[in-house]
Amino acid sequence: MEFVPIFTVPESEIEHSFLWAVQFEGEECNELERLLDEWNDPIYLRKFFTENEDDLNSDFWKPLTISQAIFRVMDEAEDIENILSSVEDQLKKGDKSLLKETFKPLHRFSQIKKPQIFKAKSDNRMPFLRLYGLELEDGQYIITGGGIKLTKTNQESAHIALQINKTERVKSFLELENIFFLPNE
Amino acid sequence: MNNNKTTGQKLANLSKGKRSGWAEKAAWRKANRGWLRKSAEIGIHILDSLQKAGMSQKDFSDLMGVSAQFVSRIARGEENLTLQTIDKIEKALGVELVKVTGFLYQAAAPIQRAASNAITGYGGKHKVITTGSTDQSNNYGLPSNLYNGEYKKAA
Numbered sequence: 001m002e003f004v005p006i007f008t009v010p011e012s013e014i015e016h017s018f019l020w021a022v023q024f025e026g027e028e029c030n031e032l033e034r035l036l037d038e039w040n041d042p043i044y045l046r047k048f049f050t051e052n053e054d055d056l057n058s059d060f061w062k063p064l065t066i067s068q069a070i071f072r073v074m075d076e077a078e079d080i081e082n083i084l085s086s087v088e089d090q091l092k093k094g095d096k097s098l099l100k101e102t103f104k105p106l107h108r109f110s111q112i113k114k115p116q117i118f119k120a121k122s123d124n125r126m127p128f129l130r131l132y133g134l135e136l137e138d139g140q141y142i143i144t145g146g147g148i149k150l151t152k153t154n155q156e157s158a159h160i161a162l163q164i165n166k167t168e169r170v171k172s173f174l175e176l177e178n179i180f181f182l183p184n185e
Numbered sequence: 186m187n188n189n190k191t192t193g194q195k196l197a198n199l200s201k202g203k204r205s206g207w208a209e210k211a212a213w214r215k216a217n218r219g220w221l222r223k224s225a226e227i228g229i230h231i232l233d234s235l236q237k238a239g240m241s242q243k244d245f246s247d248l249m250g251v252s253a254q255f256v257s258r259i260a261r262g263e264e265n266l267t268l269q270t271i272d273k274i275e276k277a278l279g280v281e282l283v284k285v286t287g288f289l290y291q292a293a294a295p296i297q298r299a300a301s302n303a304i305t306g307y308g309g310k311h312k313v314i315t316t317g318s319t320d321q322s323n324n325y326g327l328p329s330n331l332y333n334g335e336y337k338k339a340a
Binding site for chain 2: 002003004005006007014015016017018020021023029030032033036037040041042043046067070071074078081084085088136137138140142177178179180
């Protein structure tokens with residue numbers, strides 16, 4: 001398991017990257033890059049929505065065709081890319097407010113505060129796309145996965161639950177490296 | 186001691202010097218958004234057409250006489266297709282992928298075919314001539330010497 005800085009920073013300042021992504025063993029790139037590639041790939045998206053057509057046809061989204069859903073994902077992926085670019089611009093000016101605003105706790109009302117699992121999404125009112133990860137001490141964030149959320153709850157979707165569970169693997173690895181998470185409030 | 190380091194320093198030690206390519210890819214997608222979206226629409230249309238015809242991408246690459254990798258790139262919307270390739274795909278699948286909208290000239294199908302046949306190899310040896318009967322009531326606003334419903338090879 002490796003950790004890749006998401007923003008371009010000089011080697012001497014790499015510890016101030018603030019946003020990282022996991023690269024799992026066997027993967028060609030880190031999770032953020034992998035997800036953005038998938039979310040811009042019509043073949044992947046068409047297959048995904050064909051396999052999850054029942055969720056797409058639910059009252060929650062109806063009416064939305066597979067083609068419409070594909071272009072919606074591509075639009076949201078572009079939103080996320082734009083948001084991340086804005087976060088980087090602000091970080092270069094020493095402002096971390098947009099970073100914190102973008103990555104919010106997954107469970108708003110949860111008593112479980114440790115580890116702090118976050119989600120990030122596009123500006124859409126009901127977005128499909130989610131990035132998941134961990135908020136660490138010292139204001140560092142790690143993206144551990146993400147997915148297309150078609151159901152109202154995360155538990156209803158096997159692929160989303162799997163992505164959230166990946167944070168546990170990363171958490172265990174980081175604890176062995178004496179890297180800890182945002183303390184309980 | 187590792188414990189004295191900040192979280193950022195500890196992560197930096199685990200980064201192994203790798204850099205993410207997401208920003209470069211995002212910038213490229215943004216700069217090329219227009220044709221990438223059109224290309225993705227064509228890719229999806231092709232995949233839908235193949236599914237309807239019960240054809241695999243391999244069948245399609247064989248039919249087109251191109252590599253499977255090329256077909257995969259077309260389906261992914263990564264190929265900046267020429268009109269010639271689009272026309273070839275349309276003929277292979279029997280579908281219309283691209284339509285120029287708002288264009289004045291809309292010939293009836295038989296005339297289009299005749300024109301298409303005559304213009305093959307167009308490069309000075311062929312020209313439009315004004316012989317034969319023409320439905321003057323519907324020449325789509327074109328001058329009669331350019332539209333007469335019949336194209337013939339020049340002598």
